[in-house]
Amino acid sequence: MSLDQLEKRIESELAYIDFPLRSWMPPPTVDGAYDVVIVGAGQSGLATAHGLMREHVHNILVLDRANEGSEGVWPHFARMHTLRTHKKASGLDFGNPLLTPQAWYTAQYGESAWEQLQKIPTEVWHAYLQWYRRVLKLPVRNGAEVLSVVPEGAHLRLALAGGSTLLARKVVLATGLVGGGSWYLPEIAKGLPRDCYAHTENEIDFHALAGARIGVLGGGASAFDNAATALEHGARSVDLCIRLPALPRVNPNKWMESHGFLGHYYALSDAARWTFTRQVASMNQPPPQETLWRCTKHANFTLHTGTAWHSVELDSEGMHVQTPQGPMIFDFLIFGTGLVQDLQKRPELAGLAADIATWADRYVPIAGEEDDALARSPYLGAHYEFMERHPGSAPHLRNIHAFNFGATLSQGLSAASISGMKFGLRRLVTGLVGDLFMQDAEWHLQSLRAYALPEIETYRPGLPIDEWEQSGVPTFS
Numbered sequence: 001m002s003l004d005q006l007e008k009r010i011e012s013e014l015a016y017i018d019f020p021l022r023s024w025m026p027p028p029t030v031d032g033a034y035d036v037v038i039v040g041a042g043q044s045g046l047a048t049a050h051g052l053m054r055e056h057v058h059n060i061l062v063l064d065r066a067n068e069g070s071e072g073v074w075p076h077f078a079r080m081h082t083l084r085t086h087k088k089a090s091g092l093d094f095g096n097p098l099l100t101p102q103a104w105y106t107a108q109y110g111e112s113a114w115e116q117l118q119k120i121p122t123e124v125w126h127a128y129l130q131w132y133r134r135v136l137k138l139p140v141r142n143g144a145e146v147l148s149v150v151p152e153g154a155h156l157r158l159a160l161a162g163g164s165t166l167l168a169r170k171v172v173l174a175t176g177l178v179g180g181g182s183w184y185l186p187e188i189a190k191g192l193p194r195d196c197y198a199h200t201e202n203e204i205d206f207h208a209l210a211g212a213r214i215g216v217l218g219g220g221a222s223a224f225d226n227a228a229t230a231l232e233h234g235a236r237s238v239d240l241c242i243r244l245p246a247l248p249r250v251n252p253n254k255w256m257e258s259h260g261f262l263g264h265y266y267a268l269s270d271a272a273r274w275t276f277t278r279q280v281a282s283m284n285q286p287p288p289q290e291t292l293w294r295c296t297k298h299a300n301f302t303l304h305t306g307t308a309w310h311s312v313e314l315d316s317e318g319m320h321v322q323t324p325q326g327p328m329i330f331d332f333l334i335f336g337t338g339l340v341q342d343l344q345k346r347p348e349l350a351g352l353a354a355d356i357a358t359w360a361d362r363y364v365p366i367a368g369e370e371d372d373a374l375a376r377s378p379y380l381g382a383h384y385e386f387m388e389r390h391p392g393s394a395p396h397l398r399n400i401h402a403f404n405f406g407a408t409l410s411q412g413l414s415a416a417s418i419s420g421m422k423f424g425l426r427r428l429v430t431g432l433v434g435d436l437f438m439q440d441a442e443w444h445l446q447s448l449r450a451y452a453l454p455e456i457e458t459y460r461p462g463l464p465i466d467e468w469e470q471s472g473v474p475t476f477s
Helices: 003-016 043-054 101-109 111-116 122-135 221-232 252-256 259-267 270-282 289-296 395-399 405-411 418-439 441-449 465-470
Strands: 034-039 060-064 140-142 146-152 155-160 165-173 181-183 197-199 213-217 237-241 301-304 311-315 318-323 326-330 332-335 339-341
Touching: 003 101, 034 043, 034 155, 034 418, 043 060, 043 122, 043 418, 060 165, 101 111, 101 122, 165 395, 165 418, 213 221, 213 318, 213 326, 221 237, 221 289, 221 332, 237 326, 252 259, 252 270, 252 418, 259 270, 259 405, 259 418, 270 405, 289 301, 318 332, 405 418, 418 441
Parallel strands: 034 060, 034 165, 060 140, 197 332, 213 237, 213 332, 237 301
Antiparallel strands: 146 155, 155 165, 181 339, 311 318, 318 326
């Protein structure tokens, strides 16, 4: 099947399952207001839009600050060669096989090419997302950066860069890995000149680092990705330092990839969710094997375990990093130190964060299981909605849904994980559509009372059956 044939089948088969057909959403109560605005046109935002349109919720808009084709992490700081998940992982398809990465890839390159593919290259995944947006005709506005979200009557007003605003009944923050806080930079970096270091999420000119001595701090996959990229661009040497005494070898994320855990983690008790997530964090996910090999094939790469960075001083020789193993000298530093959960650091939530419940507000762990990082996570409802810190104080929060990495403690792998999107997307869309219906219950009641479309167009008692047939009324034997 060619790509053109695939796209025609998608259009046809989406029509096959498009039932009920009746338009059901009421018109906006305020001119120009949207039912749902989705912030972020990466994989989560696009899939949310498709899910809503499948439910005949069409008065929606997806916003992204990037130009078309540059959305999400893939064209920027995702420096891995391939996705880390299995090539069959998706969920964006909502159960339609024709929308899967496999169907799209096979239509272009053939069955044999798919069979030979081990993992999906990042640029291929990004191309799939662009196709997904196009073939489903998703309503995306690029170059639209959201600066704030504030309540306004029964709506939420989104202020955009440039001075324009939008009104929406529901807002979905499909803002990816950093959607619940900010990237974390250790204190030792804060006194350094800005051209001496970068975080793994920054744009980095690796060509300019050719011949440089580079130090990388962090044991996660992104730290290794950046180390490998530097080596491939001609770095003189790359030393990757982790504080752990040995490189982790077991990946707890693989254990989590089951229908039971991905589909039902969110329904566990607070205590169980807390314990599961602390256990996963304690297991320190290793980099993928191929990412490690990508580094170790270079003779000028060195992995240092048990090597935390205590301080950094800059002089004419370079940056002197003090570690438990002695001093190390570098020309450039890359911090793969992850992110921190803190809603106060999200600009779009600056005016709301003080009212949003966190896990610290709702759950007290038993002695020995305290965790300040987890405690800062937002405490979300079953459909990713924010909850009030003080019940009754901020009812508008239930109309803002955090479909991003900040949802992990409340919802498990879902919003920022391809593995879990299959399950999380359905919960999110179900919640959005259900809330919209319930908010409009009175309008629907009045619509029912006003409903007057006749089922039988002609009726006269005693009319012979042959005259019924002539009148155009269907008969059944």
